[in-house]
Amino acid sequence: MSRFGAEQIISLRWDVRRENPPNALWGSNGVAFGPDGRLHVAQYLAGQISAVDVESGDVEVVVPLDGPVRSPDDLAFGADGSMYITDLNPGLVWRRTPAGEFSVVAEGLRCPNGITCVGDRLFVNEMYQDGRVFELFPGGGAPAVLTDGLAMGNAMQLGPDGLLYYPHMMTGEVWRISPEGGTPELVAEQVHQPVAVRFDRGGELVVVSRGVEGIVTRFDGRGSRSLTTTGIAGLDNAAFDDENRMLVSSFASGGLTRIDFDDRPRPIVPRGFSGPFDVTADERGRWYATDHFRLGTATGELGGEAGGMLISELGGFAHGVVADGELLHLTSQFGDVRTYDPAAATVRVRATGLAEPGGVAVGADGALVVAETGAGRVSSIDRDDVVTVLADGLDGPVDVAVGAAGECYVSDQRAGQVRRLSDGGADVVADGLAEPQGITWRDGELFVVEAGRRRLLAIDPGTGEHRVEAEELPVGPPPGSKPTERVPVTAPGIPGQPRAFAGITAAPDGSLLLAAGGEGTVLRLSRG
Known part of the structure; x- marks a missing residue:
């Protein structure tokens, strides 16, 4: 049973299905x-x-x-x-x-x-x-x-x-x-x-x-x-x-x-996701989703219960994730960026001390591009783990995407904008959005989760024009509720709560995968 009740996702251009059932108990403790x-x-x-x-x-x-x-x-x-x-x-x-x-x-x-x-x-x-x-x-x-x-x-x-x-x-x-x-x-x-x-x-x-x-x-x-x-x-x-x-x-x-x-x-x-927050797919189409305490997958042994590794094995509260060949790169709300090899079960720390890192993407040169929400900037981590600031002065960057020519885009949730990174700055591509979060590149367009209006937008990166691809998405808090401010994760051993993040990625088969953190599912959008 979804926390959004019987509401139906609306899309005229995509067939939408859930990869796993909604979660009735959003984490369970005492x-x-x-x-x-x-x-x-x-x-x-x-x-x-x-x-x-x-x-x-x-x-x-x-x-x-x-x-x-x-x-x-x-x-x-x-x-x-x-x-x-x-x-x-x-x-x-x-x-x-x-x-x-x-x-x-x-x-x-x-x-x-x-x-x-x-x-x-x-x-x-x-x-x-x-x-x-x-x-x-x-x-x-x-x-x-x-x-x-x-x-x-x-x-x-x-x-x-x-x-x-x-x-x-x-x-x-x-x-x-x-x-x-x-x-x-x-x-x-x-x-x-x-x-x-x-x-x-x-x-x-x-x-x-x-x-x-x-x-x-x-x-x-x-x-x-x-x-x-x-x-x-x-x-x-x-x-x-x-x-x-x-x-x-x-x-x-x-x-x-x-x-x-x-x-x-x-x-x-039944058990399930307590998010999820971000989602990615590897070259074979297998998807992975970050779920604060775990890294969940689509494999049969985990199935609808959306099981996965606990934070102790990955070093922190996973938030952003991107596939890179056989590897996964993850951001942690403890401020870490790590590279995980599922086959070898090894973890390599790429950076520490970042300010609330969120979405992560792989640049054309193989460097990692990371949105640092807490610092209002986008940073790069090269193959030698050297961190370089690509753009700063942003209000609330949440996610990043890389275009076909290697150009980088960032969603700025607080400013309501999508920006293109340029030498020494970040040009506005689209404005007036309501809490843009997840962003991905597909076939010459940017797909952005507009969490404030619970919509998926397709944006022309050249003109900034956009169209609505899906509505009534189960992202963010349920309709009618106004959650109190959450206490963020600050350091290991001091519990905190995850920031809102509805990630999205393009899968190898051309579909889109969306982290529907409002109900605990991963949505797959395929062309109708």
Whole structure:
């Protein structure tokens, strides 16, 4: 089900089809059963919270993306039915009453993430190096620090022994502490990339891994452990229903999956893209899409679930991508540009410290051309990894394209323009556009995603004249919503949210591939 409802893409010149299904859960993080019996899912990337009927898979948005919560990462329910939400980027903890009223419980925390309720008491930890565990007081009063020194905390829960259990994500450990404070105690070490600590209905400790393999570790009453590999990359959290069935979320691909330890995982809400942001196709026509946490592909083994590599394997939050023979060049919102060889599984760093690099293209001389949105410039990276500024003084360059004669074009989202780079400057080709983002060259024309009007334009680079190729594209936020400003990615270890980017590319067969980040699909436009 697309977030754009039943709207149909309109095009008189192209046949449009989706390469993969839309994503109903835009990334999925913290999960908790609410008083209504539905599983509530915090969606950090979407900035919203949804409720899922775990029997039917029906999804309903209960905290929309244009509400006060900017980046919900985990949630818990109090004894009175209030929902408590960690808002990671602003460092807030919210309370939402059963009547739907919001208030701030705590502010000034550093990446608050794991949250749990113990009767009328509320506890939160920080996903931060040297993070802390707090007790918060919704009725008033300063937070009480139970302990510090966490190597990035995350989902935690009260154990049957009355102690709070929580992970150290960076050291592979599980710790516990009394709700009254005191000295923390190490419970387990060498746990595979722990991200969530949970107890099933029988009181057994279960730890979820955030790694590529999707490992779930179970501890029996004697402390022995057993491992189950789910194959779900980027697990984030888990909950057990009344029948002791385990339901897991994935920060990397969203969705909701039931884990049966003696059978295959069963999708409750299918996984999918949480973007995608940019898309490219290699010489054989195989496409790749950047999805913030992953690099997704069109291959059968990944299929409609749009799986892919996690950021740890590519070094950063992937945003722009372009194919170059057998290689892929990617930009990261950490400021890196990297070249990835899928066959050899090797990565080469080409540049670091760029200012919010976005779209990337390969120039006629083999150099990479990169739009640096944060610096208002376009830069080149030659074969020896020397960075040269080609043009600056732009308002908000998002994407770049290279024409048949090697000339470079750039979409400037904030200025509403498409420009052609020239010696020492950037000449205006087209003006008056509404948030132009993705741009590509095909058969003597520029194809530009006009995200502000949800249209695809074909632009004559000589005259600037344009025509509308497609309308009602599922790009940007859903109609009627006004998302709050996102906190950008700034540095490794400090979570941020991706900038809007609807990329486009020309495939070898003459079709166009468009990253429809509003609904989680890649669109293929073929001549009708």
